[in-house]
Amino acid sequence: MDVSRLPGLSVIFCYPHTGRPDEPTPAAWDAIPGARGCTPQSCAFRDRHSELAQLGAAVYGLSADETEWQREAVERLQLPYELLSDSSFAFVEALRLPTFTFENRRYIKRLTLVNRGGRIEKVFYPVFPSDRNAADVLAYLRASED
Numbered sequence: 001m002d003v004s005r006l007p008g009l010s011v012i013f014c015y016p017h018t019g020r021p022d023e024p025t026p027a028a029w030d031a032i033p034g035a036r037g038c039t040p041q042s043c044a045f046r047d048r049h050s051e052l053a054q055l056g057a058a059v060y061g062l063s064a065d066e067t068e069w070q071r072e073a074v075e076r077l078q079l080p081y082e083l084l085s086d087s088s089f090a091f092v093e094a095l096r097l098p099t100f101t102f103e104n105r106r107y108i109k110r111l112t113l114v115n116r117g118g119r120i121e122k123v124f125y126p127v128f129p130s131d132r133n134a135a136d137v138l139a140y141l142r143a144s145e146d
Contacts, residue, residue: 003060003091003115010058010115011137012084014097015041015130016107017065018073032102034110037130038063041110042077044134049080052134055141060084062091064108098125112137 003012015038019025030036045052045059052059059081063070070083086092089106092099098109112133114122122140127133 004118006058006115006118008058008117009056009141010060011045011052011112012060012062012115013041013045013110013112013127013133013137014062014108015110016100017063018042018069018083020072020076026103029102032100034126034128034130035100035102035107037110039073039077041127041130041133042073042079042083044131045081046077046079048134048138051138052141055138055145057137057141062086062108064089064092064106095120114140 061083111125
């Protein structure tokens with residue numbers, strides 16, 4: 001998907017990695033600022049999805065996780081939006097988005113883009129706490145309607 005060609009309003013929240021309940025998270029992961037909280041962020045966008053849709057916003061999550069990994073998360077978390085894989089970091093490199101490395105693997109730092117007609121009009125960075133991001137995006141979109 002070429003997000004620069006997305007019509008209308010879209011919200012793309014970038015996150016490092018979605019964990020799984022059956023796989024322990026390394027203790028050092030929680031010490032990385034912004035690494036923890038991908039599932040709460042995804043669920044907050046799920047829970048606020050209808051409000052975002054009422055404002056005309058399509059929602060997408062984006063990480064470097066492989067597509068199969070993301071499909072499992074969409075099903076398990078019952079997400080009403082797509083999770084996009086940028087495992088090649090093409091999107092990240094094109095926009096020069098921030099990343100970090102942990103245990104020899106590269107991750108996208110948590111940020112959210114508001115895209116209107118193929119143009120980024122707002123960037124939320126840093127995003128903390130992650131579970132408040134959807135509400136912050138909604139507040140911004142509602143204020144920009146005025």
